Amino acid sequence: MRPFFLLSLAVLAQGATLIPSTCFDSYTSLEEYFSYLYPWGSDHNGSARMIGNSSDHEYILIDTPGILTLLARPVNGQDPTSGGQEINYLSGAVHSTKTFTVEAGSGFDIQAEFQAPTAQGTWPAFWLNGANSWPPEIDLAEWKGSGDISFNTFNTSSEVQSLDIDYPSPYDFHAVKIEVRDEDGSNISVNFYLDDELVTTQYGADYVGEPLHLIINLQMEGSSGSPGPTTDTYYRIRNLSFEQI
DSSP: OHHHHHHHHHHHHTOEEEEOTTTTSSHHHHHHHEEESBTTBSOOSSSEEEOOBTTBOSSEEEEETTEEEEEEEEOOSOOOOTTOOOOOEEEOEEEESSOEEOOTTOEEEEEEEEEOOOSTTEEEEEEEEESSSSOOEEEEEEOOSSSEEEEEEESSSSOEEEEEEEOOOTTSOEEEEEEEEESSSSOEEEEEEETTEEEEEEEETTOTTOEEEEEEEEEESGGGOSSOOSSOEEEEEEEEEEEEO
Protein backbone atom coordinates (compact mmCIF):
# COMPACT_ATOMS: atom_id res chain seq x y z
CA MET A 1 0.00 0.00 0.00
CA ARG A 2 2.87 2.38 0.63
CA PRO A 3 3.80 2.95 -3.07
CA PHE A 4 0.14 3.70 -3.87
CA PHE A 5 0.01 6.19 -0.98
CA LEU A 6 3.14 7.95 -2.19
CA LEU A 7 1.78 8.06 -5.74
CA SER A 8 -1.47 9.59 -4.49
CA LEU A 9 0.44 12.32 -2.67
CA ALA A 10 2.44 13.05 -5.83
CA VAL A 11 -0.74 13.40 -7.90
CA LEU A 12 -2.28 15.72 -5.31
CA ALA A 13 0.88 17.81 -5.23
CA GLN A 14 0.54 18.43 -8.94
CA GLY A 15 -2.79 20.19 -8.45
CA ALA A 16 -5.84 19.85 -10.65
CA THR A 17 -6.81 20.75 -14.19
CA LEU A 18 -9.84 23.04 -14.03
CA ILE A 19 -10.09 23.73 -17.78
CA PRO A 20 -8.13 21.43 -20.14
CA SER A 21 -6.45 22.41 -23.40
CA THR A 22 -9.09 20.36 -25.26
CA CYS A 23 -11.86 22.80 -24.27
CA PHE A 24 -12.10 24.29 -27.78
CA ASP A 25 -11.97 21.01 -29.69
CA SER A 26 -15.73 21.06 -30.33
CA TYR A 27 -18.91 22.81 -29.25
CA THR A 28 -19.54 19.89 -26.90
CA SER A 29 -16.23 20.42 -25.13
CA LEU A 30 -16.72 24.21 -25.12
CA GLU A 31 -20.10 23.84 -23.42
CA GLU A 32 -18.65 21.47 -20.82
CA TYR A 33 -16.54 24.31 -19.41
CA PHE A 34 -18.12 27.54 -20.67
CA SER A 35 -21.51 29.20 -20.89
CA TYR A 36 -22.51 31.73 -23.51
CA LEU A 37 -22.45 35.55 -23.08
CA TYR A 38 -21.31 37.37 -19.94
CA PRO A 39 -22.29 35.97 -16.52
CA TRP A 40 -24.86 38.81 -16.30
CA GLY A 41 -26.17 38.74 -19.87
CA SER A 42 -25.51 40.28 -23.28
CA ASP A 43 -24.40 43.88 -22.65
CA HIS A 44 -21.51 45.51 -20.83
CA ASN A 45 -19.45 48.68 -21.25
CA GLY A 46 -19.01 49.03 -25.01
CA SER A 47 -21.10 49.19 -28.17
CA ALA A 48 -21.20 45.42 -28.88
CA ARG A 49 -24.08 43.20 -27.82
CA MET A 50 -23.13 39.57 -27.21
CA ILE A 51 -25.14 36.97 -29.11
CA GLY A 52 -24.92 33.18 -28.87
CA ASN A 53 -26.29 29.95 -27.47
CA SER A 54 -25.96 26.22 -28.08
CA SER A 55 -27.75 26.51 -31.42
CA ASP A 56 -26.52 29.95 -32.56
CA HIS A 57 -22.81 30.07 -33.37
CA GLU A 58 -22.70 33.00 -35.76
CA TYR A 59 -20.53 35.05 -33.38
CA ILE A 60 -19.01 32.29 -31.21
CA LEU A 61 -17.40 29.78 -33.54
CA ILE A 62 -15.27 26.66 -33.54
CA ASP A 63 -14.75 26.38 -37.28
CA THR A 64 -11.28 24.90 -36.73
CA PRO A 65 -11.09 22.30 -33.93
CA GLY A 66 -8.96 23.67 -31.10
CA ILE A 67 -9.55 27.36 -31.89
CA LEU A 68 -12.31 29.51 -30.43
CA THR A 69 -13.21 32.43 -32.71
CA LEU A 70 -15.26 35.42 -31.57
CA LEU A 71 -16.66 37.58 -34.36
CA ALA A 72 -17.88 41.19 -34.12
CA ARG A 73 -20.05 42.52 -36.96
CA PRO A 74 -21.42 46.05 -37.49
CA VAL A 75 -25.18 46.35 -37.02
CA ASN A 76 -27.94 48.95 -37.13
CA GLY A 77 -31.33 49.17 -35.48
CA GLN A 78 -30.51 47.59 -32.11
CA ASP A 79 -32.10 48.90 -28.92
CA PRO A 80 -29.60 50.67 -26.64
CA THR A 81 -28.41 49.07 -23.41
CA SER A 82 -30.28 49.68 -20.16
CA GLY A 83 -27.71 52.40 -19.45
CA GLY A 84 -28.32 54.13 -22.77
CA GLN A 85 -25.23 52.87 -24.63
CA GLU A 86 -25.77 52.73 -28.39
CA ILE A 87 -25.27 49.27 -29.91
CA ASN A 88 -23.19 49.33 -33.11
CA TYR A 89 -22.04 45.68 -33.23
CA LEU A 90 -23.13 42.14 -32.51
CA SER A 91 -20.34 40.00 -31.09
CA GLY A 92 -19.46 37.02 -28.92
CA ALA A 93 -18.53 36.22 -25.33
CA VAL A 94 -18.23 33.14 -23.16
CA HIS A 95 -17.65 32.72 -19.43
CA SER A 96 -16.63 29.78 -17.30
CA THR A 97 -19.61 27.76 -16.13
CA LYS A 98 -17.90 27.20 -12.79
CA THR A 99 -16.26 29.79 -10.58
CA PHE A 100 -12.67 29.51 -9.37
CA THR A 101 -11.33 30.54 -5.97
CA VAL A 102 -7.78 31.16 -4.81
CA GLU A 103 -7.65 29.34 -1.49
CA ALA A 104 -5.05 29.93 1.20
CA GLY A 105 -1.78 28.32 0.16
CA SER A 106 -2.83 27.76 -3.45
CA GLY A 107 -3.09 29.52 -6.79
CA PHE A 108 -3.66 29.19 -10.52
CA ASP A 109 -1.61 28.85 -13.69
CA ILE A 110 -3.61 30.09 -16.70
CA GLN A 111 -2.26 30.18 -20.22
CA ALA A 112 -3.51 30.53 -23.79
CA GLU A 113 -2.45 31.76 -27.21
CA PHE A 114 -4.21 34.73 -28.80
CA GLN A 115 -4.66 36.30 -32.20
CA ALA A 116 -6.11 39.60 -31.01
CA PRO A 117 -7.01 42.75 -32.98
CA THR A 118 -5.51 46.05 -31.85
CA ALA A 119 -7.16 48.54 -34.24
CA GLN A 120 -9.11 51.50 -32.90
CA GLY A 121 -12.54 50.45 -31.70
CA THR A 122 -11.61 46.80 -31.02
CA TRP A 123 -11.62 45.65 -27.39
CA PRO A 124 -10.92 41.92 -26.93
CA ALA A 125 -10.32 40.71 -23.40
CA PHE A 126 -9.42 37.65 -21.32
CA TRP A 127 -10.16 38.28 -17.66
CA LEU A 128 -11.13 37.06 -14.21
CA ASN A 129 -14.07 38.86 -12.61
CA GLY A 130 -15.63 38.57 -9.16
CA ALA A 131 -18.76 36.41 -9.12
CA ASN A 132 -20.21 38.01 -5.98
CA SER A 133 -18.75 41.53 -6.00
CA TRP A 134 -16.48 43.91 -7.92
CA PRO A 135 -13.56 44.06 -7.58
CA PRO A 136 -11.89 41.55 -7.76
CA GLU A 137 -10.93 41.83 -11.42
CA ILE A 138 -7.73 40.72 -13.13
CA ASP A 139 -7.36 41.58 -16.81
CA LEU A 140 -5.17 38.65 -17.78
CA ALA A 141 -4.87 40.18 -21.26
CA GLU A 142 -6.74 43.13 -22.73
CA TRP A 143 -6.33 45.07 -25.97
CA LYS A 144 -7.89 48.55 -26.18
CA GLY A 145 -7.34 49.74 -29.72
CA SER A 146 -3.94 51.33 -29.14
CA GLY A 147 -1.54 48.67 -30.45
CA ASP A 148 -0.68 47.68 -26.86
CA ILE A 149 -1.60 44.76 -24.63
CA SER A 150 -2.76 45.65 -21.11
CA PHE A 151 -2.33 43.73 -17.85
CA ASN A 152 -4.39 45.05 -14.92
CA THR A 153 -5.29 44.13 -11.34
CA PHE A 154 -8.09 46.05 -9.63
CA ASN A 155 -8.17 46.63 -5.88
CA THR A 156 -10.86 49.33 -6.07
CA SER A 157 -12.37 51.23 -9.00
CA SER A 158 -9.65 53.86 -8.58
CA GLU A 159 -6.79 51.73 -7.23
CA VAL A 160 -5.51 49.73 -10.18
CA GLN A 161 -2.11 48.23 -10.92
CA SER A 162 -1.63 48.24 -14.68
CA LEU A 163 0.93 47.92 -17.43
CA ASP A 164 0.58 48.58 -21.18
CA ILE A 165 3.27 47.27 -23.52
CA ASP A 166 3.63 46.99 -27.29
CA TYR A 167 1.82 44.04 -28.85
CA PRO A 168 3.74 43.13 -32.01
CA SER A 169 2.29 41.35 -35.04
CA PRO A 170 -1.37 41.12 -33.95
CA TYR A 171 -2.15 38.79 -36.87
CA ASP A 172 0.15 36.18 -35.29
CA PHE A 173 -0.67 34.08 -32.24
CA HIS A 174 1.05 35.17 -29.02
CA ALA A 175 1.30 33.22 -25.76
CA VAL A 176 0.05 34.71 -22.50
CA LYS A 177 0.59 33.03 -19.14
CA ILE A 178 -0.55 34.17 -15.72
CA GLU A 179 0.55 32.81 -12.35
CA VAL A 180 -1.79 33.74 -9.49
CA ARG A 181 -0.57 32.91 -5.99
CA ASP A 182 -1.78 33.40 -2.43
CA GLU A 183 0.74 35.60 -0.62
CA ASP A 184 -0.46 35.65 3.00
CA GLY A 185 -3.91 34.09 3.30
CA SER A 186 -5.63 37.26 2.10
CA ASN A 187 -3.73 38.93 -0.74
CA ILE A 188 -2.43 37.57 -4.04
CA SER A 189 0.44 38.11 -6.45
CA VAL A 190 0.00 37.87 -10.21
CA ASN A 191 2.88 37.22 -12.62
CA PHE A 192 2.09 38.13 -16.25
CA TYR A 193 4.08 36.58 -19.12
CA LEU A 194 3.99 37.44 -22.83
CA ASP A 195 5.66 34.97 -25.19
CA ASP A 196 7.42 33.29 -22.23
CA GLU A 197 8.89 36.52 -20.83
CA LEU A 198 7.83 37.85 -17.42
CA VAL A 199 6.65 41.41 -18.02
CA THR A 200 5.14 42.47 -14.68
CA THR A 201 4.10 41.33 -11.21
CA GLN A 202 1.02 42.87 -9.63
CA TYR A 203 -0.80 42.42 -6.32
CA GLY A 204 -4.47 42.15 -5.41
CA ALA A 205 -5.85 42.83 -1.95
CA ASP A 206 -8.38 40.49 -0.31
CA TYR A 207 -8.70 38.16 -3.31
CA VAL A 208 -8.23 34.91 -1.38
CA GLY A 209 -11.55 33.13 -0.95
CA GLU A 210 -13.37 35.23 -3.57
CA PRO A 211 -15.04 33.25 -6.40
CA LEU A 212 -14.08 34.33 -9.92
CA HIS A 213 -15.43 33.77 -13.42
CA LEU A 214 -13.09 33.49 -16.40
CA ILE A 215 -14.49 35.63 -19.25
CA ILE A 216 -13.45 35.77 -22.91
CA ASN A 217 -15.14 38.47 -24.97
CA LEU A 218 -14.81 40.72 -28.00
CA GLN A 219 -16.24 44.09 -26.96
CA MET A 220 -16.09 47.09 -29.30
CA GLU A 221 -15.53 50.85 -29.04
CA GLY A 222 -15.95 52.09 -25.44
CA SER A 223 -12.46 52.35 -23.92
CA SER A 224 -10.91 51.32 -27.26
CA GLY A 225 -12.08 54.47 -29.04
CA SER A 226 -14.45 55.18 -31.89
CA PRO A 227 -15.39 54.91 -34.61
CA GLY A 228 -14.69 51.20 -34.77
CA PRO A 229 -14.23 49.00 -37.84
CA THR A 230 -16.86 48.94 -40.57
CA THR A 231 -16.14 45.29 -41.42
CA ASP A 232 -16.02 42.04 -39.44
CA THR A 233 -13.48 41.75 -36.61
CA TYR A 234 -12.07 38.40 -35.40
CA TYR A 235 -10.54 37.37 -32.07
CA ARG A 236 -9.07 33.86 -31.82
CA ILE A 237 -7.92 31.82 -28.82
CA ARG A 238 -6.26 28.40 -28.69
CA ASN A 239 -4.39 26.12 -26.27
CA LEU A 240 -6.19 27.46 -23.20
CA SER A 241 -5.46 25.65 -19.95
CA PHE A 242 -6.37 26.52 -16.37
CA GLU A 243 -4.54 24.67 -13.60
CA GLN A 244 -4.98 24.86 -9.85
CA ILE A 245 -1.65 24.78 -8.04
